[in-house]
Amino acid sequence: MENNVQVKASEKERQDYKKQSPQEEFQSILKEAVAVLGYSDEVFQFLKEPMRFLEINIPVRMDNGRTEVFRGYRAQHNDANGPTKGGIRFHPDVTADEVKALAGWMSLKCGVTGIPYGGAKGGIVCEPRSMSTGELERLSRGYVRAVSQIVGPTKDIPAPDMYTNSQIMAWMLDEYDHIREFDSPGFITGKPLALGGSQGRETATSKGVLYTLQTVCQLRGKKLKGLKVIVQGFGNVGGYLAYYLHELGAKVVGISDALGAIYDESGLDIPYLLSRRDSFGIVSGLFDDVLTNEELLQKECDVLVPAAIGGVITEDNADLLKCQLIIEAANGPTTKGALRKLSERGITVVPDILANSGGVVVSYFEWCQNNQGYYWTEETVEERLKEKMYASFLAVKETADQFGIDMKTAAYVEGIRKVAEASELRGWISL
Known part of the structure; x- marks a missing residue:
């Protein structure tokens, strides 16, 4: 390390990232984007909250022999375009409000990139950095048991997120397979390669x-x-x-x-x-x-x-x-x-x-490979990811230029358009 690194004193506290309400931020820009498109207020009312939201308690036997109960969540924002998709985060500051907002963002992310998914998100209130490997495994399996009725390869496909990884996905896959009594690699993405993961998913x-x-x-x-x-x-x-x-x-x-x-x-x-x-x-x-x-x-x-x-x-x-x-x-x-x-x-x-939509794009690639039973090279994954990212960026930029709006609102416009059109075709709402 070079010697001229600039340093200052720090309180070294865990950063508090709940200064703003994520759900309020999501709904605020969502409302603007709906107005840009000229859609009715019922579109905003329909999309501002998830279609389903599950709150769970997960009992986990800790290494000291005591049982601790962890609070967990799963939000499914909209499944008009296909099964819902979204990560599971382990973090001490996870809230219901945050999980709902992240599910909404994932719906728009799938719309922006043209992926046939809706948005979902999950989370567990915990401090994974202070938990043992065994405790994390029991917590991961407990989460799957609690949400197993609403998830699955054609319902809702989880993935890694903050402080979760391929090993945690492997435990969750194994638990789901035991519950359903058949092998289902398409249930979850971000898995190790040996269990049906995709080249290039981690990066x-x-x-x-x-x-x-x-x-x-x-x-x-x-x-x-x-x-x-x-x-x-x-x-x-x-x-x-x-x-x-x-x-x-x-x-x-x-x-x-x-x-x-x-x-x-x-x-x-x-x-x-x-x-x-x-x-x-x-x-x-x-x-x-x-x-x-x-x-x-x-x-x-x-x-x-x-x-x-x-x-x-x-x-x-x-x-x-x-x-x-x-x-x-x-x-x-x-x-x-x-x-x-x-x-x-x-x-x-x-x-x-x-x-940051590269994660869900390659998760989609992984799900496709699981369903086909045919796996791609890393070069193929990266080439197709690059094409998706480039095309999505140009589409958002064109929308921003067309309406004279910033790229954030333009991305919401692109995402909402896909979700709203699919919802209207299903007869759920009128634009």
């Missing part, structure tokens, strides 16, 4: 963000090489993205994790940091003093990529950002109030439901 979200940035650079006549990029978040998405950017010649000048952040205007040694981070993406513990996540967001860069949690760019700090472009790799990192301020400053925000 799909990061690759999708990368392809989005490359598209922006291409359209603006700029080179990726030499761009100064800050990646807030160093887990699966942020870590892989930082590595790809580093390999392609961009300068990753800042990264962060849940405990703090580091910044070096000449570029960080990303391979070194990746080699030292733990299984939860924590690397800032290597340093005695670090920046806070808030301080990192305000550092100078060309491109800022929030790749961790929601609600980090707000009206309070939007005027303090020193970037030219924001690409949302996390879900809902920029509030509506912040978007207005950033637009006034001429800072382009490429929205989450477009930029």
